[in-house]
Amino acid sequence: MKMKWKQVFGMGLTAVFLATGITGAPVSGLAADAQPAARSKNTPGIAGEIVETESGIYYTVKKGDTLWDLSRKFADTPYLWPDLWSGNDQIANPHRIYPGQRIQLYRRDDVAKASKPAATSQPTPVPVSTSPKLGQFAFSRMDRVGFIRDPAVVPSGRIFKVLGIHKMITAGDTVYISREDGQVLSPGQRYTIYRTLGEVRNIVTDQYLGVQHYILGTAEITQLEPEYVVGRVIKAFGRIQKDDLLMPYERQPEKIAKVTPPPGIVGEVIMAEEHNQLLGDNVIAFINRGANDGVKTGQIFDIYFQDDVSVYPKPAEKTRLKPVVFGQLVVLRTEATTSTVYITQTKNVIHPGAKFSSPEL
Numbered sequence: 001m002k003m004k005w006k007q008v009f010g011m012g013l014t015a016v017f018l019a020t021g022i023t024g025a026p027v028s029g030l031a032a033d034a035q036p037a038a039r040s041k042n043t044p045g046i047a048g049e050i051v052e053t054e055s056g057i058y059y060t061v062k063k064g065d066t067l068w069d070l071s072r073k074f075a076d077t078p079y080l081w082p083d084l085w086s087g088n089d090q091i092a093n094p095h096r097i098y099p100g101q102r103i104q105l106y107r108r109d110d111v112a113k114a115s116k117p118a119a120t121s122q123p124t125p126v127p128v129s130t131s132p133k134l135g136q137f138a139f140s141r142m143d144r145v146g147f148i149r150d151p152a153v154v155p156s157g158r159i160f161k162v163l164g165i166h167k168m169i170t171a172g173d174t175v176y177i178s179r180e181d182g183q184v185l186s187p188g189q190r191y192t193i194y195r196t197l198g199e200v201r202n203i204v205t206d207q208y209l210g211v212q213h214y215i216l217g218t219a220e221i222t223q224l225e226p227e228y229v230v231g232r233v234i235k236a237f238g239r240i241q242k243d244d245l246l247m248p249y250e251r252q253p254e255k256i257a258k259v260t261p262p263p264g265i266v267g268e269v270i271m272a273e274e275h276n277q278l279l280g281d282n283v284i285a286f287i288n289r290g291a292n293d294g295v296k297t298g299q300i301f302d303i304y305f306q307d308d309v310s311v312y313p314k315p316a317e318k319t320r321l322k323p324v325v326f327g328q329l330v331v332l333r334t335e336a337t338t339s340t341v342y343i344t345q346t347k348n349v350i351h352p353g354a355k356f357s358s359p360e361l
Helices: 005-011 015-018 067-075 078-086 108-114
Strands: 049-052 056-059 102-107 134-138 147-149 159-161 176-179 192-203 206-223 229-237 245-248 256-257 266-273 283-287 301-307 308-311 314-320 324-334 337-344 356-358
Touching: 067 078, 078 245, 176 206, 192 229, 283 324
Parallel strands: none
Antiparallel strands: 049 056, 056 102, 134 256, 147 206, 159 176, 159 245, 176 229, 192 206, 192 245, 206 229, 266 283, 266 356, 283 337, 301 324, 301 356, 308 314, 324 337
């Protein structure tokens, strides 16, 4: 079974501790660029190349280093370099790291765990959880989750050309980008490539809800010119085209702590992100409630229907039946008045306009 970066790197921590004299209780809350609390001096080998701070263990990149080589050096295998990359948000392109960059090898709280003596018997695995009942929701495609916002995002740039002859712009392609409204784009910065798909309105009330932003990929700026900038597409989630837009990249967490929403939140499913008319399990959709309504990332809502029927002997009067829950959704990201959600389960087909509520309804 393939071992994760932290597992493998943790095996060598004891030797590092002995060589560097790392001690002290873990202290959380420091940023990756915090000043080191202790530094090894004139120590040969790996111990002389790392820095220990109160937030973790770091390595400063030297000329010629690659994530492949660093993974092999610190984890005894080069194939865990993606795990090393995922733990360092400041690295836009895993194939380009620069001398002087500081890379986190291990968080301080993980160091404390790894430094404990090994148990004589195999301990019972403990699931990752922030709540004994709800736990976490893992979603590896968070970076491609779109949203509805009012007003629309002010773009940083616009793709006006791709190098070479291409029917479709994809990962690895060089693109030429115009600046929008005097926006500053800097080499090495990563941007989200997106497209606006027009205004979105409530299908029942025709209320204006905002503009849909559809995420297509990520790009890194590589070169500045007086009238434009040059970039390289890092990831492509969809068909990128000329005139697609750029906005600053914000990495989204792939694990979300699931929480119970406050009582009384009721709303409707606006539509599917891909504009499907029929929604089912594992579909990304939008709802007409957001941060202003108390909606937060990780909240779990019930999808339900509720009928009004005539009950004998008063056929002219309508009686509202109890709601019937037939599905569930989790909030992936929130805007002021809308949210992006993931339908985790449903027993029936969901149509735009379907109702959702806090679980107590």
